[in-house]
Amino acid sequence: MKGIVFTEFLDYVADCFGRDMVDDLLDDCDFSHCGAYTAVATYDHRELVQLILSLSRQAGVPAPTILRDFGVHLSQTFARRFPFFFEERTTLFDFLDSVENTIHVEVLKLYPDAELPRFITNRRDDSVMSLDYHSSRCFSGLAAGLIEGAARYYDTAIELTQATVSQGNATHVRFDITLR
Numbered sequence: 001m002k003g004i005v006f007t008e009f010l011d012y013v014a015d016c017f018g019r020d021m022v023d024d025l026l027d028d029c030d031f032s033h034c035g036a037y038t039a040v041a042t043y044d045h046r047e048l049v050q051l052i053l054s055l056s057r058q059a060g061v062p063a064p065t066i067l068r069d070f071g072v073h074l075s076q077t078f079a080r081r082f083p084f085f086f087e088e089r090t091t092l093f094d095f096l097d098s099v100e101n102t103i104h105v106e107v108l109k110l111y112p113d114a115e116l117p118r119f120i121t122n123r124r125d126d127s128v129m130s131l132d133y134h135s136s137r138c139f140s141g142l143a144a145g146l147i148e149g150a151a152r153y154y155d156t157a158i159e160l161t162q163a164t165v166s167q168g169n170a171t172h173v174r175f176d177i178t179l180r
């Protein structure tokens with residue numbers, strides 16, 4: 001997983017839980033690089049899982065809540081760092097439609113070793129979209145937060161539900177996004 005995700009995660013922790021919590025997490029996890037993440041380098045995505053579980057233990061917040069909140073934070077960061085991806089689309093559904101075939105394709109040009117999920121979007125009608133998330137890394141909670149953050153960007157009220165499609169793990173999750 002690209003370092004930008006880790007540097008943003010530590011920023012999120014500092015903002016929401018304080019600087020000391022960042023130090024406590026890095027002490028607890030004891031990685032060989034001592035938490036000195038660089039945005040363009042690549043790290044094992046399981047380190048993010050470790051950091052989230054450690055934060056969950058130390059802050060007493062459920063891990064799924066942390067992953068989702070972090071997704072919202074990351075969406076805001078992406079909107080700041082890559083504004084053109086957002087500005088080129090006028091609606092939430094147009095934006096979500098473009099993640100698989102445009103945005104993540106551009107991300108891959110920027111970071112050729114990025115490990116990206118696969119999305120299939122399907123507009124059921126004008127107010128309902130289903131979005132199928134496929135990834136061996138099982139970060140659907142992050143996807144949920146990114147969808148919520150994008151909805152906020154487009155000032156669109158949504159109802160978001162999700163169901164696991166794959167058996168025994170969360171490699172395939174279906175989201176239903178309904179405009180309210």
Ligand code: HEM
Pocket residue numbers: 001002003004005078079082085086096099103104107111113114115116117135136137138139140142143144146147150
């Ligand atoms: C401008 C918008 C976006 C940008 C620039 C972007 C970029 C990225 C980058 C750099 C990564 C890390 C890849 C790696 O670590 O190797 C990533 C991963 C990911 N992206 Fe996006 N993304 C965007 C929008 C979205 C949206 C809207 C969603 C949800 C629908 C999404 C879902 C994910 C998920 C869940 C991952 C984690 C990897 C995985 O689950 O396998 N992204 N994205």
